[in-house]
Amino acid sequence: MNEQTTFESKPRFKKRSEAPDIGQLFDRTPPHxxxxxxxxxxxxxLDPSVLMDTVQIVSSPDVFYKESHGAIFKALLDTYEAHQTGDLVQLAESLRxxxxxxxxxxxxxxxxLAEAVPSAANAPFYAKLIADSFRLRKLIDAAGEILFDAYNQGGGTPDAARGVIDTAEKRIFDIAQEDINAxxxxLKELLHQEMERIDxxxxxxxxxxxxxxxxxDNLLAGFQNEEMTILAARPSMGKTAIALNIAEQIAFGGATPWQPKPDAKPVAVGVFSLEMARGSLTQRLLSSRSGVDSAKLRTGQVSDSEWQRLQQACDELAHAPIYIDDTPGMTILTLRAKARRMKQxxxxxxxxxxxxxxxxxxGSARESRQVEVSEISRSIKALARELKVPVICLAQLNRGAEQREGNRPKMSDLRESG
Incomplete structure (x- = not known):
């Protein structure tokens, strides 16, 4: 004889027992x-065939607020998988x-239930209502965990707040990512789009x-939207310098004082500098644009003619849509959040x-550093696709290229990439 199951009247959430129940805290019933x-x-x-479209929106029984409805949905999934149908008799037997x-x-x-609707035509609409309510409940659940972290971890160390914020961003971002259903x-439509692009x-x-x-540009045809380009070299080989030159060129649409372009199309550039302070980057841009040695900028020992060139370079750079963030010790979650704000x-x-x-x-700090760097790289690629912009990511190479004949680097030479 089968063991009887008693359903709970409220949905089950995977949460810490210590975290507050926000619904009880505000005396509100969760969205459903x-x-x-x-x-x-x-x-x-009525029409089991709609299950295949529905499951793309309502992916699991946990999405249902009423647990008994989740059990019915699970039985429908199993029945359809076994028989490619899902009539009442088969469903009842599965539940029994x-x-x-x-x-x-x-x-x-x-x-x-079968008599509750006249047809199955609106199944996707019902599924979206259910999925949306589920996401709201997950947000409420995440808010409870964020409250718990803020009350119990905040103030313990100088960086406690940063840790709570990073974890909170990850929780919210994970929920937001679930909503991206491409x-x-x-192929017919994709071919049409490609032909339009070629034309x-x-x-x-x-x-x-x-x-x-x-x-x-001849090699890459320019930096492509939704792609990440790695600019890698050994330490102190000029990665930052060339990246700043590229950013400057992009921001001015390729126009320079010595080569004006009437049809130049400036593009706004966001720069995240984890190694160098924004003042140092600004100094480098001024030096590059003016032609005045950066050592003179550090000491202020510039001639009158050099000062005039600096003034002109300053006036020109002031119109460059370049935005610099030099927050040190940034996590990939923080960077993604900042990049979204920059884009907006x-x-x-x-x-x-x-x-x-x-x-x-x-999220992957407990694994090896190689796993962590791989996860960061994947996340940056995802960011490029999300924002639909090219991402130029600088990276350091290990000594592998130096020990190879011709010194030609490989992807495996990226430091800490495994």
């Missing part, structure tokens, strides 16, 4: 949509075999964001990160 749950289950009973048929209301309740596109290119050698370096506030069209190995990832 029982009518939509009933209507969705009824739609599937699990020992939960009577707990969900018996066959009478299943029949009521629908598949037919728009009209023989242009640069289809992306131009770097201002002709040889590099300044409409940046390119990101520069200096440099990869100075970022940390709280």
């Amino acid at each position: 949509h029982i009518d939509a749950e009933r209507s969705l289950l009824g739609s599937i009973l 075999a699990r020992g939960v048929l009577e707990q969900i209301g018996g066959t009478t309740y299943l029949m009521e 629908e598949p596109e037919s 728009a290119a009209d023989g242009k050698l640069i289809s992306g964001v131009p770097s201002g370096f002709n040889d590099l 506030r300044y409409n940046i069209g390119c990101l520069v990160i200096d440099y990869l190995q100075l970022l940390s990832s709280p």
Whole structure:
């Protein structure tokens, strides 16, 4: 005889026992949509084929607020997988075999569900209502854990608040990522888009964001949106210098004082400098633009003519849409949050990160450093796709390239990448 199951009246959440229940704290019932749950289950009973479309939106039984509805949905999934159908008889047998048929209301309740909707046409709409309520409940659950962390971990160390914020951002970001459901596109539509892109290119050698370096642009056709480009070298080889030159060229649309471009299209650039302070970067930009040696800028020993060149360079750079963030010890979660704000506030069209190995990832810090760097790299790639901008990421190489004939680097030479 099957063991009987008693359903809880409230949804189950995976949370720490110590974390506060926000619903009880504010004396509010969590967001839910029982009518939509009933209507969705009824739609599937009327037409089991809609289950395949529905499961892309409602991915698991846990999404349902009423646990008995989740049990019915699980049985429908298993029944459809086994028989490619899901009629009342098969569903009832599946629930009976699990020992939960009577707990969900018996066959009478299943029949009521089937009669709750006239057709299955609105199943995706019901599924979206259910999924949206579930995300709101997850946000409430995350808020409870954030409250718990803030009360119990805040103030213990100088960096306690930063740790709580990073964890909070990760929780919210994970929930936000679940909402990104890219629908598949037919090859026919993709081919149409590609032909339009080729036609728009009209023989242009640069289809992306131009770097201002002709040889590099000829190789890459410019920095492409949604792609991450690694700029790697051994320490003290000029990575930051060339990255700043590229950022400057992009911000001015490729125009320079000695080579004006009437059709220049400036692109806003966001620069994340984890190694060098913003003052040092500004000094480098001034030195590069004016042609005045940076050593003279540090000491202030400049001639009158050099001062005039500095003034002119300053006036020109003031119009460059370059935004610099030099927050030290940044995590990848913090960087992604800051990059989103940059995109929203300044409409940046390119990101520069200096440099990869100075970022940390709280989620994978307990693993090896190689695993952590790999996770950071994947996250930066995802950021490029999310913001739809090219990302230029600087990185350090280990000694592997120096020991190889010709000194030609490989991806495995990236320091701490494994």
